[in-house]
Amino acid sequence: xxxxxxxxxxxxxxxxxxxxxxxxxxxxxxxxxxxxxxxxxxxxxxxxxxxxxxxxxxxxxxxxxxxxxxxxxxxxxxxxxxxxxxxxxxxxxxxxxxxxxxxxxxxxxxxxxxxxxxxxxxxxxxxxxxxxxxxxxxxxxxxxxxxxxxxxxxxxxxxxxxxxxxxxxxxxxxxxxxxxxxxxxxxxxxxxxxxxxxxxxxxxxxxxxxxxxxxxxxxxxxxxxxxxxxxxxxxxxxxxxxxxxxxxxxxxxxxxxxxxxxxxxxxxxxxxxxxxxxxxxxxxxxxxxxxxx
Numbered sequence: 001x002x003x004x005x006x007x008x009x010x011x012x013x014x015x016x017x018x019x020x021x022x023x024x025x026x027x028x029x030x031x032x033x034x035x036x037x038x039x040x041x042x043x044x045x046x047x048x049x050x051x052x053x054x055x056x057x058x059x060x061x062x063x064x065x066x067x068x069x070x071x072x073x074x075x076x077x078x079x080x081x082x083x084x085x086x087x088x089x090x091x092x093x094x095x096x097x098x099x100x101x102x103x104x105x106x107x108x109x110x111x112x113x114x115x116x117x118x119x120x121x122x123x124x125x126x127x128x129x130x131x132x133x134x135x136x137x138x139x140x141x142x143x144x145x146x147x148x149x150x151x152x153x154x155x156x157x158x159x160x161x162x163x164x165x166x167x168x169x170x171x172x173x174x175x176x177x178x179x180x181x182x183x184x185x186x187x188x189x190x191x192x193x194x195x196x197x198x199x200x201x202x203x204x205x206x207x208x209x210x211x212x213x214x215x216x217x218x219x220x221x222x223x224x225x226x227x228x229x230x231x232x233x234x235x236x237x238x239x240x241x242x243x244x245x246x247x248x249x250x251x252x253x254x255x256x257x258x259x260x261x262x263x264x265x266x267x268x269x270x271x272x273x274x275x276x277x278x279x280x281x282x283x284x285x286x287x288x289x290x291x292x293x
Contacts, residue, residue, distance in 0.1 A: 024206040024270070072211035076204065084203040085212060087261035091254045092220030095155065095196065098250030099189055101227030102162060105235070105243065123175075127182030131190030138191035146266045147199040152255045154195055157188035159251030166244025192251075202265035205273060 020042070026035035043055055076085045106124050134154075141150040165181040168174075204212040227250075234242050265273060 022206070028206045072208045073215070075208040076212045076215065081204060081208065081212065083261055084263065085215075087257050088200050088203055088212070088216040089219045090257035090261075091151075092196070092200075092216045093223040094250045094254040094257070095192060095223070096220040097223035097227040097230070098159070098162070098247040098254070099192075099227070100224040101231045101250070102244070102247040104228040105231050123179060123182065127179060127186050130183035130186035134187035134190035135194045137187070138194035141191075142195060142198050142266070146264050147195060147202065148258060148262045148264045151192070151195040151199055151258050151262070154188050154192040155251045155255035155258070158185060158192055159248035159255070161185035161188055162244050162251070163248040166240055166247075199262075199265065202268075202273065203263075205270055 020038045021034070023035040023038045023042070026032070026038065047053065047055060075081065138150055138154060141153075161181055161184040165178070165185045168177045168181050200216050201209050201213045230246065231243050234246055238245075
């Protein structure tokens with residue numbers, strides 16, 4: 001199993017060969033000649049694709065000053081990013097605490113509710129199919145509706161359906177109700193994953209994006225480790241209802257963090273996001289919104 005899962009890692013070697021280095025990162029690192037060479041290659045491919053001999057002159061945009069001699073970890077806690085870093089750490093911690101706390105115990109919770117082992121495994125696999133349209137719907141909504149509202153909606157929807165799913169399993173509801181609420185729960189929770197990996201990198205500029213996203217994910221992994229343990233403590237004391245209520249509350253806290261501290265990044269250029277006064281409420285430079293993060 002581990003050998004099969006390692007096969008996709010070979011794709012990394014292909015990516016290293018065919019994907020050019022980010023010209024924004026090269027410029028940030030002071031490697032201007034390499035950045036210019038990459039941009040010339042990109043422009044040549046665009047001209048061939050468009051069938052033109054010359055591209056329009058690029059418009060000059062205000063740029064945040066590059067701070068040298070400061071580590072990326074210090075940068076994500078600087079004035080420009082402190083609020084956003086707090087938001088993404090809370091988001092990842094509580095979202096993953098709730099997600100892994102529920103999903104790692106899902107089969108056992110179904111068995112405790114009276115379902116046979118084969119039934120619990122079957123229902124767990126069946127309701128996971130709800131994640132497929134959840135991914136697709138979230139991918140569409142982040143562009144049409146926005147990152148922030150889609151994130152909040154997926155978290156609140158996941159929390160609400162997790163609570164209803166727990167109630168249907170706890171009080172012996174029909175199988176149709178159990179599967180229906182489970183499908184809806186997975187729809188919202190997998191939609192949450194699609195938004196997390198879109199929204200988080202867009203909080204940071206070129207010089208700190210990898211560090212900011214990596215630390216957010218690491219904080220989330222702490223939540224994913226604590227979640228199953230907390231469920232194991234809560235279950236004997238408060239029962240299944242307490243477990244699903246805990247999951248719902250975790251998603252609610254994550255949604256609250258995004259609502260209070262989050263900014264909207266859809267259509268906002270990196271030059272604006274890297275500014276300390278970027279609120280994200282409106283696209284300051286919408287014409288040059290960066291999609292290469």
